[in-house]
Amino acid sequence: MTVVKALTIAGSDSGGGAGIQADLKTFQELKAYGMSVLTAVTAQNTLGVQGVYPLTVSQVEEQLDSIGEDLKPDALKTGMLFSAEIIEAVAKKIQQYDMNNVVIDPVMIAKGGAKLLQDEAIDAMKKHLIPVATVVTPNIPEAEAITGLTLNSMDDRKEAAKRLYHLGAQNIIIKGGHGEEKEVIDLIYDGETFTQLINDRQITENTHGTGCTFAAAIAAELAKGADSLDAIRVAREFIQVAIEDDLHIGSGHGPTNHWAFQSRRAKV
Ligand SMILES: Nc1ncnc2c1ncn2[C@@H]1O[C@H](COP(=O)(O)OP(=O)(O)OP(=O)(O)O)[C@@H](O)[C@H]1O
Numbered sequence: 001m002t003v004v005k006a007l008t009i010a011g012s013d014s015g016g017g018a019g020i021q022a023d024l025k026t027f028q029e030l031k032a033y034g035m036s037v038l039t040a041v042t043a044q045n046t047l048g049v050q051g052v053y054p055l056t057v058s059q060v061e062e063q064l065d066s067i068g069e070d071l072k073p074d075a076l077k078t079g080m081l082f083s084a085e086i087i088e089a090v091a092k093k094i095q096q097y098d099m100n101n102v103v104i105d106p107v108m109i110a111k112g113g114a115k116l117l118q119d120e121a122i123d124a125m126k127k128h129l130i131p132v133a134t135v136v137t138p139n140i141p142e143a144e145a146i147t148g149l150t151l152n153s154m155d156d157r158k159e160a161a162k163r164l165y166h167l168g169a170q171n172i173i174i175k176g177g178h179g180e181e182k183e184v185i186d187l188i189y190d191g192e193t194f195t196q197l198i199n200d201r202q203i204t205e206n207t208h209g210t211g212c213t214f215a216a217a218i219a220a221e222l223a224k225g226a227d228s229l230d231a232i233r234v235a236r237e238f239i240q241v242a243i244e245d246d247l248h249i250g251s252g253h254g255p256t257n258h259w260a261f262q263s264r265r266a267k268v
């Protein structure tokens with residue numbers, strides 16, 4: 001049996017729906033051995049974020065050294081990185097250990113509005129992290145914050161994708177969860193071609209951690225050898241059913257269902 005390894009570099013969500021917890025659940029469901037480098041602890045539930053406690057840069061670096069020296073991942077994803085210093089350290093270690101198949105989810109704000117990235121860290125993200133991305137997965141507000149554009153139309157999103165490409169990312173997906181359309185349109189750009197993935201928009205409160213889960217699924221598929229577009233297509237299916245078969249946990253924005261994808265496959 002060939003075992004592939006996937007790494008998440010992200011924050012902990014005590015509520016289990018987003019962050020490291022969502023990533024590890026997703027890796028497991030997609031049969032990638034999951035590993036984690038923690039950047040911050042959050043006290044969080046479906047109602048919101050009650051506390052944010054970043055780790056020190058050296059604590060993050062030491063974890064990355066432990067992974068890099070023994071357990072080189074076949075793919076990795078980044079989530080909440082919190083500060084410019086952590087972003088720079090992570091980018092440096094990715095290069096030092098020659099880690100490939102890098103999915104960058106430029107997490108900035110939790111759905112309830114809590115800040116998971118300091119404003120002054122956006123420049124570091126542009127300068128250090130987006131250039132090492134195999135795939136970068138901003139939602140619409142994140143793409144706006146990175147590019148400085150206001151994204152009102154699909155043409156605006158295409159222009160933002162081009163700018164992200166020029167920052168050095170190989171593949172861009174601007175996620176449409178925050179869009180106004182009746183359907184959810186995720187826009188992909190690989191430097192040459194635009195591809196739109198169009199899916200039914202689910203009317204539900206339970207979308208906590210959709211971005212984390214989606215990016216982790218891309219990383220798991222890349223780890224198994226898929227090309228970027230195929231990895232994104234599987235991840236899109238994974239998140240669609242995780243939203244459709246929601247769990248109804250907590251009294252706020254509940255998590256998605258990380259086992260829905262495998263449960264549905266088992267029924268076919
Ligand atoms: N209501 C919905 N119905 C169907 N798909 C959705 C819905 N909301 C989000 N998605 C899908 O989930 C994925 C994540 O998109 P989204 O824009 O919600 O990310 P995000 O804002 O980064 O998430 P997070 O809450 O983790 O920060 C995308 O593929 C998007 O199309």
Ligand SMILES: Cc1ncc(CO)c(N)n1
Nearest residue numbers: 011012013018019080110
């Ligand atoms: C720890 C963490 N990372 C990412 C997100 C974004 O969903 C969140 N809410 N919490």
